[in-house]
Amino acid sequence: MDTGSILKPNALKSQCRSAIDILQKNNNDFNTAKSSITHFSGNDEIKSVSIDNLKQQLQDYLTVIEGMAAANNADIEDYQTLQETLEGGNSEDLDGAALLKRKADCEQGKEEAESAAATCRWMADVWRSTGKDPTQTMAFSLEIAAQGYDTEASGWNSLLTDTQEKIDFYDSVEASTAGLFLSSAAARIALGAALSDIKDAFQENGYSPNLGAVWRKALTEKENYDEFVRKLLAVGVASELIQNMMEIGYTPEDTWSAWKSCETEEDKKFLIHLMDGTEAGYKAAFKVDPSLLSGKMAIVMADYAAHLLVMDDEGNAQGRAVKRLREFNNKLLEAEIYWIEDPEGYVPTRTYRDVYLEKMCLGATALVNGDAVLLASMKPQDTGYQELYRDYEKQMALMNFWTTENLIVKKLNGMFEGEARDCRITNLTFANGEAAFSLKHMSLYYGSIDVTEEINTNFLNSGNALEHHFTQKELKKAREEQEQAFQNFMKTLAKDAGTLALGTFAPEAAILVSIVMMGVEGSAGTVNGLTSLAETKFGKLGVGAANIAIKDSINGYINFLNSTEKLNQAETKVYLDWFGMGSEYKVTTGAGNREGVESMFEVLSDTKGLSFSGVYNPDVLRAMNVWEEQGMNGWVESWEKSSSKVEQMIEDGDYSETIKEDSKTLLHGGKDMFDKMSMERFIDAICAIEAEGDFGLEDVQTQFIKAAVAGGKS
Numbered sequence: 001m002d003t004g005s006i007l008k009p010n011a012l013k014s015q016c017r018s019a020i021d022i023l024q025k026n027n028n029d030f031n032t033a034k035s036s037i038t039h040f041s042g043n044d045e046i047k048s049v050s051i052d053n054l055k056q057q058l059q060d061y062l063t064v065i066e067g068m069a070a071a072n073n074a075d076i077e078d079y080q081t082l083q084e085t086l087e088g089g090n091s092e093d094l095d096g097a098a099l100l101k102r103k104a105d106c107e108q109g110k111e112e113a114e115s116a117a118a119t120c121r122w123m124a125d126v127w128r129s130t131g132k133d134p135t136q137t138m139a140f141s142l143e144i145a146a147q148g149y150d151t152e153a154s155g156w157n158s159l160l161t162d163t164q165e166k167i168d169f170y171d172s173v174e175a176s177t178a179g180l181f182l183s184s185a186a187a188r189i190a191l192g193a194a195l196s197d198i199k200d201a202f203q204e205n206g207y208s209p210n211l212g213a214v215w216r217k218a219l220t221e222k223e224n225y226d227e228f229v230r231k232l233l234a235v236g237v238a239s240e241l242i243q244n245m246m247e248i249g250y251t252p253e254d255t256w257s258a259w260k261s262c263e264t265e266e267d268k269k270f271l272i273h274l275m276d277g278t279e280a281g282y283k284a285a286f287k288v289d290p291s292l293l294s295g296k297m298a299i300v301m302a303d304y305a306a307h308l309l310v311m312d313d314e315g316n317a318q319g320r321a322v323k324r325l326r327e328f329n330n331k332l333l334e335a336e337i338y339w340i341e342d343p344e345g346y347v348p349t350r351t352y353r354d355v356y357l358e359k360m361c362l363g364a365t366a367l368v369n370g371d372a373v374l375l376a377s378m379k380p381q382d383t384g385y386q387e388l389y390r391d392y393e394k395q396m397a398l399m400n401f402w403t404t405e406n407l408i409v410k411k412l413n414g415m416f417e418g419e420a421r422d423c424r425i426t427n428l429t430f431a432n433g434e435a436a437f438s439l440k441h442m443s444l445y446y447g448s449i450d451v452t453e454e455i456n457t458n459f460l461n462s463g464n465a466l467e468h469h470f471t472q473k474e475l476k477k478a479r480e481e482q483e484q485a486f487q488n489f490m491k492t493l494a495k496d497a498g499t500l501a502l503g504t505f506a507p508e509a510a511i512l513v514s515i516v517m518m519g520v521e522g523s524a525g526t527v528n529g530l531t532s533l534a535e536t537k538f539g540k541l542g543v544g545a546a547n548i549a550i551k552d553s554i555n556g557y558i559n560f561l562n563s564t565e566k567l568n569q570a571e572t573k574v575y576l577d578w579f580g581m582g583s584e585y586k587v588t589t590g591a592g593n594r595e596g597v598e599s600m601f602e603v604l605s606d607t608k609g610l611s612f613s614g615v616y617n618p619d620v621l622r623a624m625n626v627w628e629e630q631g632m633n634g635w636v637e638s639w640e641k642s643s644s645k646v647e648q649m650i651e652d653g654d655y656s657e658t659i660k661e662d663s664k665t666l667l668h669g670g671k672d673m674f675d676k677m678s679m680e681r682f683i684d685a686i687c688a689i690e691a692e693g694d695f696g697l698e699d700v701q702t703q704f705i706k707a708a709v710a711g712g713k714s
Contacts, residue, residue: 001170005096009086016083023072023079030069037062057198057207064194067219071187078180085176094170099163106160110153117149179230186229186252189239190218193246200320210310214246228252235259241275248277248307248324258303263294270297274304277324282331290339290355295492301356302363302398305329311394315433322428329405332356333423353423354413357406362489364399368616371395375618376625392618397433400583404457404611408439408587411609415600416445434459434583438590446597452590453599457611460582466613574679578701579620582613623708624674631669632689632700635707643667649692663688 037058124142127133194215201209218225229252232242237259245255255275262268266288273285308328310321335352371392378385405425412420422442429436436456443451460466576582586608587601601607615621626634633643650663662685665673677685686700698706 001094001096001100001167001174003097003100005094005170005174007094007170007173009091009093011093013083013086016079016086020076020079023076027069027072030065030072034062034065034069037065054207056209057201060194060198060201060209063216063219064191064198067187067191067194071184071191074184074187075181078177078184082177082180085173092166094166096170099167099170103160103163103167106156106163110156110160113149113153113156117146117153120146120149182230182233183226185233185239186224186226187218189229189243189246189252190215190225192243194219196243196247212249214249214251218246218251225252228256231256232259237272237275241272244277245275248304250307258300261296261300263296264292266292267294267297271300274301279327279331282328283334286332286335286352286356287337290352290359293359295489298359298363298489299366300363302360302367302395302402305360305364305402306367306391306394306398309394309398309430311390311397311430311433313390315393315397316429316431318429322430326425326428329428330424332360333409333425336421354409357402357409358485360402361399361406362486364395364402365486365612366489367395368392368399372616372618372621376621389618393433396616397430397435400433400457400459400611401430401435401437404435404455404583404585405437405439407609407611408453408455408585411606412441412600415604418444419600422450432459438592440590440592443600445600445603449594449597450592451597451600452592453601454588454590455585456588457583457585460584460613461617466576466580466582466610574683576613576615578704579615579617579624580613581615581617581620583611585609585611617708619708619710623704627666627704628669628671628673631667633667634669636700636703637707646689646693650688653688653692655688659684659688 040055040058120142124139124146127138127142128136133139193213197210197213197215201207229239229242232252232255233239237255242252242255246252250258258271259268262271270285270288270293273281273288275281276284305325305328308324309317311317312321333353335356337352339350339352339355371388375385375389375392378388380386380389409420409423420441421444423439424441425437425439427436427438434457436454439453439455440450441453443449587599588607589597589599589602593599599607623635631643636643647664647667651660655663658681662677662681665677666682666685666689670676690700693700
């Protein structure tokens with residue numbers, strides 16, 4: 001009990017009875033509606049595409065009605081429990097402020113009376129001991145006074161006991177009812193998300209429901225989230241925020257994992273603003289100083305943004321499907337508060353926007369790499385592979401979007417300081433995962449007018465497609481900067497105290513952190529996140545350490561990291577030519593520009609660029625693992641001559657000992673071969689194999705790429 005506590009048992013019991021009556025009446029109404037819907041939707045004589053669409057809509061309403069009835073039944077049980085608890089105790093109204101004051105008064109009165117009684121008895125003893133009171137008159141009077149104080153103390157004690165019993169009754173009611181109404185609270189959060197989702201499902205072409213929505217699992221599969229709702233409410237996360245997160249695909253368990261990933265109060269403040277899910281919430285989030293956030297918030301941000309994008313199975317999204325992502329992005333772009341990196345004499349040129357954009361790129365890159373490593377450890381027929389691959393494709397689309405936008409904004413600022421002001425995007429679409437958007441900004445070059453840049457991106461799914469970008473002078477520097485920033489980001493995450501918490505929220509990122517650091521440090525270690533797989537969304541897909549060859553994938557990725565760090569520009573070209581992919585962007589004049597106003601990129605003849613490049617394809621990573629384990633026999637479809645015959649011909653030919661040894665390794669496989677062999681030696685050995693192997697029209701590289709696309713030869 002505290003001073004704000006109020007309990008009116010009789011009134012509360014009456015309210016319980018009224019609430020039960022109302023809930024039971026609601027359930028009767030629900031049963032009537034349910035019967036009508038079931039009768040209509042179950043009528044096989046009514047058939048048409050429109051009717052089938054309507055039946056899906058009615059089925060969703062039926063699910064919500066059943067969920068409401070179940071929540072009502074849970075509340076009825078809890079009201080009955082509360083009623084029974086109140087029946088067995090005090091019926092007097094209890095006021096915490098009055099009772100606690102009375103308790104304090106009783107304790108003080110009792111203490112004072114007991115002290116006075118003790119003083120009287122002490123004085124009586126003094127009189128007796130002096131011999132100056134032969135008739136014992138004074139001692140007797142003092143004893144009588146002490147007895148009076150005893151009576152007063154007893155009265156205070158009786159009142160104190162009565163008061164404490166009432167306080168204890170209140171506390172017992174509070175303790176025994178603390179868990180009431182939580183089951184219905186979790187259900188009603190899901191129901192709120194369901195109603196919002198159903199409303200949003202009405203589009204121009206009819207009713208288009210999200211069949212993978214989280215609320216469906218909570219209501220139809222009876223997924224129990226009570227524990228996590230209770231935890232979130234206990235730390236101050238409002239039920240409305242939990243519902244907002246559920247609406248974009250976060251279960252209460254996911255939201256709790258995100259919360260547990262927060263290391264600092266600023267992390268929590270930032271996440272609470274994101275959970276608001278409105279433009280006002282995003283604006284408040286991006287006002288938080290990004291330097292005060294822990295490294296894991298980049299992962300949380302990127303994951304949150306991915307939940308805002310609704311893509312179909314072909315990687316397409318536009319209109320309503322990108323609305324939330326566009327709003328989120330534009331509030332990020334509005335964050336033009338200057339960021340003070342060095343307060344001592346430093347004139348800031350970077351803004352919160354610039355720092356947050358970089359964090360988005362790093363977080364998205366980590367999630368893409370993590371997904372790629374997990375997928376490379378699996379086979380396409382494995383449980384959960386296809387759903388994980390769809391997640392990878394969405395993350396790849398967003399990494400492409402964030403890196404492109406970041407580069408465009410950087411380039412604008414590089415042209416003229418302040419050129420990238422008042423930025424916002426419109427017309428955002430995704431087609432086959434490739435982003436296209438219009439970027440409006442205030443142009444100082446043209447005299448402080450709005451200029452629109454039209455940006456289109458194009459995935460380069462093979463190393464060959466990257467080739468023309470290698471002639472650009474800035475490519476090597478850009479790649480080095482990206483790779484260094486990413487490795488520094490991984491080191492930051494590895495040092496964070498809460499890496500294990502990250503393993504629960506984003507195990508793919510935690511696994512990546514571990515293996516990157518193992519590669520950097522050149523030592524084995526614990527792979528954080530691996531043991532968490534079974535307890536996360538991946539475990540629910542059937543993805544776990546037991547059914548993936550994670551060690552092979554880890555070794556392959558570490559070898560990739562080690563080998564790429566040693567490459568010069570020429571070798572990087574060869575490496576990416578064989579194993580890489582990337583994306584390019586193209587900028588053109590926006591349709592809304594004034595006559596004679598070009599794109600800023602057209603002004604400087606800089607209309608094309610590379611958004612990113614690297615080894616991100618899980619099929620390529622898997623094929624590299626197969627090559628190391630089984631040699632070329634693991635993926636070459638057919639040999640004109642056997643691999644042993646090719647090996648013998650090279651051995652007998654006019655080749656250096658290095659080429660002979662490297663050819664043998666490539667033919668039969670070898671641990672860490674991509675780390676141990678330079679690209680120059682790799683190409684020399686490949687040329688020897690092709691010269692002796694009669695591969696015809698399809699050279700070794702072509703066959704490798706085909707094998708990778710096919711998922712490797714099993």
